[in-house]
Amino acid sequence: MYDIIVMGHQSYKIGFATDFPSKTIYVVTNEKRPNEGNIHFVKPGQIVKLMMAKKKQGHHIYLYGGGIVLKPFMAANAIDEYIIGTVPIILGKGKPLFYELDESIPLQLDQVDVMGGLTIHIYHRR
Secondary structure (H helix, E strand, O other): OOOEEEEEHHHHHHOHHHHOOOOEEEEEOOOOOOOEOOEEEEOHHHHHHHHHHHHHOOOOEEEEOOHHHHHHHHHOOOOOEEEEEEOOOOOOOOOOOOOOOOOOOOEEEEEEEEEOOEEEEEEEEO
């Protein structure tokens, strides 16, 4: 379904890149690092333009992570589908899933799946 995964540096450091061994992965980071096989390190200011070019080439892109990765794509109106997983844990603190934007984004719920305790909501833009 997806052939490119974009994730933030924290998700990469935790080890989530290993969940996608056959995919091309782009890690959004300010660190200057050499690529590691299928893993490419890209500056935040370059990622949206690069992924829009990949999308025009027919690639399917999955944004993996939270607000830091999502915000520039949301601001550029570059997300077709939102897949949001809810884990039944109340943390009490943490980082927001979505950071402040200039405009709201109206969504239409397409599907809800429950897998164990995890609930997956799939939305598209209205």
